[in-house]
Amino acid sequence: MNNESKIRRWLDERYNLSLIEHFAEEKKVPHFRGSFWYYFGGVSLFLFIVQVVTGILLLMYYQPGAQTAYESVRFIVTKVQFGWLIRSIHSWSANLMILSVIIHMFSVYFTKAFRRPRELTWFSGFLLLALSLTFGFSGYLLPWNTLSYFATKVGTEIVGVLPVIGKPIMEVLRNGSDVTTATLTRFYGLHVAVLPAIFTVVLGVHLLFIQVQGISEPESWKDLPESKKNHIPFFPNFVLRDVLLWLIVLNVLAILAVYFPWELGHKADPFAPAPMGIRPEWYFLFMFQSLKFFPAKILSMDGEVLGISLFGVAGLFWFLVPFWDSKTPKGARNKVINYIGIGVVLYIIVLTVIGAR
Numbered sequence: 492m493n494n495e496s497k498i499r500r501w502l503d504e505r506y507n508l509s510l511i512e513h514f515a516e517e518k519k520v521p522h523f524r525g526s527f528w529y530y531f532g533g534v535s536l537f538l539f540i541v542q543v544v545t546g547i548l549l550l551m552y553y554q555p556g557a558q559t560a561y562e563s564v565r566f567i568v569t570k571v572q573f574g575w576l577i578r579s580i581h582s583w584s585a586n587l588m589i590l591s592v593i594i595h596m597f598s599v600y601f602t603k604a605f606r607r608p609r610e611l612t613w614f615s616g617f618l619l620l621a622l623s624l625t626f627g628f629s630g631y632l633l634p635w636n637t638l639s640y641f642a643t644k645v646g647t648e649i650v651g652v653l654p655v656i657g658k659p660i661m662e663v664l665r666n667g668s669d670v671t672t673a674t675l676t677r678f679y680g681l682h683v684a685v686l687p688a689i690f691t692v693v694l695g696v697h698l699l700f701i702q703v704q705g706i707s708e709p710e711s712w713k714d715l716p717e718s719k720k721n722h723i724p725f726f727p728n729f730v731l732r733d734v735l736l737w738l739i740v741l742n743v744l745a746i747l748a749v750y751f752p753w754e755l756g757h758k759a760d761p762f763a764p765a766p767m768g769i770r771p772e773w774y775f776l777f778m779f780q781s782l783k784f785f786p787a788k789i790l791s792m793d794g795e796v797l798g799i800s801l802f803g804v805a806g807l808f809w810f811l812v813p814f815w816d817s818k819t820p821k822g823a824r825n826k827v828i829n830y831i832g833i834g835v836v837l838y839i840i841v842l843t844v845i846g847a848r
């Protein structure tokens with residue numbers, strides 16, 4: 492018996508490996524024309540792993556604090572071997588991850604994979620999106636440069652306009668009444684400890700639900716006999732396709748990070764006036780731009796407060812889609828969902844483009 496089979500037998504006696512093998516052999520994934528969209532969950536997972544690995548490396552040198560945050564990032568990008576590359580990959584991968592999560596969410600929406608029995612997979616996914624956005628918002632401040640400082644000031648100010656709850660939330664976020672190094676310390680703690688811990692647990696639950704229920708079949712298969720449905724084995728076929736796509740994403744990431752290294756900009760000066768045209772990261776731009784279009788007063792209500800409340804209600808509706816979708820009258824069900832989805836996608840794209848100009 493060679494060494495490999497000895498190790499195998501040793502493990503098998505203790506952990507019943509054949510059970511896992513059997514599970515992997517049995518597991519099948521639907522294969523049809525639109526199944527390309529199934530791969531974005533896996534791409535999001537890959538980019539999250541990249542974030543964890545590069546984030547840990549950055550943590551070896553980063554120091555939060557008024558006199559150290561910007562300086563330590565400058566040290567990373569100028570003095571540490573390959574530090575510029577790691578920082579560039581971390582920043583690009585953060586943006587690609589959020590893009591991939593958004594694409595994944597819309598594919599799940601349009602393939603109606605949120606329907607019974609996958610309501611909880613949708614809810615846990617929604618939470619992952621919210622956590623990803625919070626990751627982005629908290630990480631943005633850490634280099635303590637002009638752009639990140641003022642964008643955080645504006646971003647937290649927006650929350651502060653809400654009546655009653657606005658100001659306390661803003662003060663909790665800022666760790667005081669203004670954006671200071673106390674805010675930096677809070678965002679740092681959130682970014683490197685609290686968020687990774689919560690994210691990992693929610694991600695584990697999300698993946699567990701998917702393992703238990705399997706990936707959903709397309710709607711068009713509803714009335715098809717089993718013999719007409721096309722499946723591919725999860726292992727090795729689906730996994731190999733996943734890995735191939737991960738390699739392509741890794742290459743895209745490398746090209747972006749090397750040819751468009753992430754800029755550091757100038758150190759934040761809290762006493763300087765805010766530079767012109769301060770705007771948030773692209774994924775918040777559609778909301779930011781919408782608020783700009785709102786008139787100062789609508790009837791007797793503050794326009795901004797109304798705008799933020801409307802986004803809150805819209806977000807709640809989106810979160811609860813597995814419930815209201817099933818209440819749509821029969822026949823009209825798919826169309827209504829599709830029209831709403833197309834409207835939301837167009838709205839986000841158009842306002843993001845206007846906001847980016």
Ligand code: HEM
Nearest residue numbers: 529532533535536596599604612613616617619620706707
């Ligand atoms: C970092 C964030 C996320 C990761 C890593 C992730 C990962 C995955 C993976 C690997 C799958 C299986 C393959 C696939 O169907 O694509 C999946 C399925 C699923 N995800 Fe996510 N996901 C994330 C965010 C989200 C979001 C934001 C939503 C929706 C709000 C969501 C809802 C779902 C649903 C309902 C399924 C089941 C799809 C089906 O059975 O066809 N996920 N996710």
